[in-house]
Each structure stands twice: as C-alpha cells, then as structure tokens.
Amino acid sequence: MTGEGAGDVTYEALKAFEGLPAATAGVGKDLVNEAMIRHWCEAMGDTNPAYEGPEAIAPPTMLQAWTMGGLSGHQGRSDAYDELSALLDGAGYTSVVATDCEQEYLRPLRPGNAITFDAVIESVSERKTTKLGTGHFVTTRMDVRADGELAGTHRFRILKYTPAARPKQEKKAPARRPRPVVNRDNAGFWEGVREHRLLIQRCTSCGTLRFPWLPGCGTCASLEWTTVEASGEGTVFSYVVMHHPPFPAFDPPYAVGLIELAEGVRIISNVVGVPYDKVRTGMPVRLEFMRVDEELELPVFRADDGGAASGSEG
Numbered sequence: 001m002t003g004e005g006a007g008d009v010t011y012e013a014l015k016a017f018e019g020l021p022a023a024t025a026g027v028g029k030d031l032v033n034e035a036m037i038r039h040w041c042e043a044m045g046d047t048n049p050a051y052e053g054p055e056a057i058a059p060p061t062m063l064q065a066w067t068m069g070g071l072s073g074h075q076g077r078s079d080a081y082d083e084l085s086a087l088l089d090g091a092g093y094t095s096v097v098a099t100d101c102e103q104e105y106l107r108p109l110r111p112g113n114a115i116t117f118d119a120v121i122e123s124v125s126e127r128k129t130t131k132l133g134t135g136h137f138v139t140t141r142m143d144v145r146a147d148g149e150l151a152g153t154h155r156f157r158i159l160k161y162t163p164a165a166r167p168k169q170e171k172k173a174p175a176r177r178p179r180p181v182v183n184r185d186n187a188g189f190w191e192g193v194r195e196h197r198l199l200i201q202r203c204t205s206c207g208t209l210r211f212p213w214l215p216g217c218g219t220c221a222s223l224e225w226t227t228v229e230a231s232g233e234g235t236v237f238s239y240v241v242m243h244h245p246p247f248p249a250f251d252p253p254y255a256v257g258l259i260e261l262a263e264g265v266r267i268i269s270n271v272v273g274v275p276y277d278k279v280r281t282g283m284p285v286r287l288e289f290m291r292v293d294e295e296l297e298l299p300v301f302r303a304d305d306g307g308a309a310s311g312s313e314g
Contacts, residue, residue: 009091014124014136020080021120022140028066028115032058032146036065037111057108063144063152064103066115080121084138085160093135093160102155113146122155135161175248177292186213188227196289198230198299200265211265232287233262234301239271239279255279259301273302 030036037058041051050057058066088094109115125137142154182190189212192199201210205222216223237260243253257271257279271279272290285301292298 009087011124011126013087014084017080017084017121018123019120021078021118022081023077023117023119023142026067026077026117026119028117029069030066032066032109032111032113032115034111037062040065057110060105060108060152061103062109063105064101064142064154066109067117067142067144067154081140084121084124088136088138088160092162095133095135095161095163097132097159097161099137099157099159101157104153105151106153107146107149107151109146109151113151116145116148118143128159130159130161131164132159133161133164135159177249177296179296185215189213192227192229193289193297193299196297198232198261198267198287199227200230200261200263201225202228209263209265211261211267228263230287231262234259234267234285234287236260236271236279236281236283236285236301236303237266238281241276241279253277257285257301259285267299269298270300271303272300273304279303 034056037051037056040059040062041047044059046059048059051059119140119142121138122141123137123139127134127136137157137159139155139157142156143150144152144154180190189199201213202208202225203210203217203220203222204224204226206217206220208217208219209228210218217225237258239255239257241253241255242250246252253276255271255276256268258266258268259271260266270290271283271285272288284304286304287299288302289297290300
C-alpha cells in the first residue's frame with residue numbers, strides 16, 4: 001500500500017514495528033508524592049477526600065503523570081518508535097495529532113511508591129482517510145508499575161497523516177462599515193449629511209450650540225431648537241492613532257481626531273489628507289464628505305499639509 005500523494009511505504013513495513021519496545025525499564029523521575037497530588041487536584045478542582053491525609057491515594061487519572069520525563073526526556077527510550085516515525089515522515093505523513101487515550105487501573109498509587117514502566121508499539125493501522133487527511137493510526141501501550149507491581153496501563157493513539165487539500169475559499173465581498181444608528185433625535189443630522197451639510201443644533205431659548213445632537217439643551221433644558229450649518233473650518237483639538245484591534249472595512253493604522261469647529265463645538269471624525277503619523281494638535285482641517293459605499297457618506301476632515309509643521313505634538 002502507498003499513501004495517497006505520499007512516498008512508497010508498505011503496510012507490511014509498518015506492521016513489522018508492532019510489538020517492538022518504545023521504552024524499556026523506564027523510571028519515574030519522582031516518587032508518588034503529596035505535592036504533585038495536591039497541585040493536580042487544585043488544577044482539576046477535585047476535592048475527593050481520598051486524595052488527602054495519611055491514607056491518601058493518588059487520583060487514578062494521574063497514572064501518566066508519574067511517567068513523564070519533562071523537557072529532558074527519559075533514559076531507556078528505544079529506537080523503534082523513532083524509526084517508525086521517520087518511516088512515516090519519509091512517506092509524506094509528516095503531520096501528527098493525538099486522537100485518544102485509554103487507561104486501566106489495577107491498584108491505587110500511594111505517596112512513596114517508586115514508578116517504573118515499559119512501553120510497546122501495540123498497533124499500526126492500515127491507511128485511513130479522515131477529515132484531517134490520509135495516514136496511519138499508531139497506538140502505544142505503557143505498562144506502569146508501582147514498587148515492581150503492575151498498577152495500570154496507558155494506551156495512547158496518534159494519527160500520522162498527510163493533510164487533506166483545503167477547499168479554495170470563495171472570494172468574499174468587501175466588508176462594509178457599520179451603519180450609523182439613526183433615530184428621531186439625530187435624523188436631521190443625517191439628512192444634512194446626505195445634502196453635504198454639517199448641521200449643528202442651536203437652542204432657541206438660550207442660543208447655546210450643541211453637538212452631538214440631543215433632544216434637549218444641557219444649559220437651560222429647553223426642548224426647542226433649530227440648526228446652524230457649520231462653515232466646515234476647524235482644527236485638531238486632540239487625536240489618537242488606531243492600531244488595534246483590526247476591524248473589517250478599516251485599515252489600521254489611521255488617525256481619529258476630535259475636531260474643534262469654528263463655531264466652538266467639537267466632533268469626532270477621521271483626519272485624512274496626510275499620513276496618520278503627521279497629524280498634530282492645532283492642525284487646521286476642513287470638512288469634506290467621503291463616500292464609503294453606495295449607501296453611506298460620512299463627514300471627514302482633510303488636513304492642510306502646510307499646517308502639519310505648525311501644529312504642536314499630540
């Protein structure tokens with residue numbers, strides 16, 4: 001048999017590794033101990049009283065923990081497993097994913113037990129095709145002993161595979177900017193934008209200008225108002241440069257300014273016309289309307305290139 005899209009490797013060559021040792025006379029680096037049991041139980045949220053006190057046992061599911069070699073690995077590892085992996089790699093099965101494990105508990109482990117183990121390549125499957133790709137399942141079985149007595153077995157299964165070809169992604173339509181929320185309190189503002197006019201509310205009782213639009217005057221609480229069209233002249237009062245998080249339809253980095261209009265009110269909008277790192281406080285800007293898509297236009301402020309050097313640092 002050969003792997004689809006992979007180099008030649010026969011199933012017989014793979015099956016020959018069944019029964020060969022993966023580790024021989026391995027020794028656990030620590031005795032079964034209360035500290036590791038406590039840390040395990042805290043991490044798992046396991047409050048079983050059987051795992052504390054003078055008669056404590058180790059949680060059965062810690063079986064593999066006592067055999068782990070850490071970053072430095074274990075002595076006694078055989079070459080057979082590495083040879084099998086190299087053979088599969090050479091045949092194109094270079095990806096690996098753990099699929100499942102099975103444990104069998106024969107006796108409880110107690111603090112002070114010395115752990116030894118042996119591991120064997122139990123089985124290599126025929127070529128299988130999965131959603132991940134085509135490859136072979138490799139199962140190892142570890143026999144774990146406590147003070148020389150068999151305490152449990154641990155079977156671990158991986159898939160060594162060639163990744164399946166990913167389907168071509170359909171080209172997505174360009175992302176659209178979020179739509180503004182239009183309600184009865186601000187509908188007049190957006191009507192003005194559609195007419196390329198930036199409208200500011202003016203209280204008819206006290207004459208206070210206000211922006212953004214609100215249902216009532218913050219100075220005298222009057223609900224009566226009219227509008228004034230902004231001249232379009234302004235300066236950058238403050239600004240930020242957006243780097244993160246990225247958001248569909250926006251291309252960071254870009255400058256967002258708090259613009260002080262000639263009329264005295266302030267509006268938040270994009271600063272365009274100069275690179276984002278050239279925007280400065282005090283920079284003169286002028287209103288223009290930018291078409292974002294077929295449905296939406298927004299007021300933005302174009303910087304005067306000559307004013308970039310005269311403004312102060314933000």
